[in-house]
Amino acid sequence: MSLVVLVTLPPERAHDLARILVAEHLAGCVNIVPGLQSVYRWHGEVAEDPESLLLIKTSGERYPDLEARIKALHPYEVPEIIALQYDRALPEFQSWLREALSTPQR
Secondary structure: OEEEEEEEEOHHHHHHHHHHHHHOOOOOEEEEEEEEEEEEEEOOEEEEEEEEEEEEEEEOOOHHHHHHHHHHHOOOOOOOEEEEEEOOOOHHHHHHHHHHHOOOOO
């Protein structure tokens, strides 16, 4: 199963988290979409903050470790982590993703 995981966070934290997830083989690729303005309810109040969106490509097998790592590194008390399963993708992309997620043999 392949997943695209959506995560929002402060813009100044996006690049570091993306690099860590790829370096640790938890994500094959992370796209950083800057310039979001999020409006949300928090502790009974309406809040508004600038954010970046991470589009993280991973597999169902890697998801539990990915989620745990995001939670450990994310600055929010309750981070937005939404995993969307997809069943169609270019076969060559799927092969590349599987390879990118595999831990190198030592």
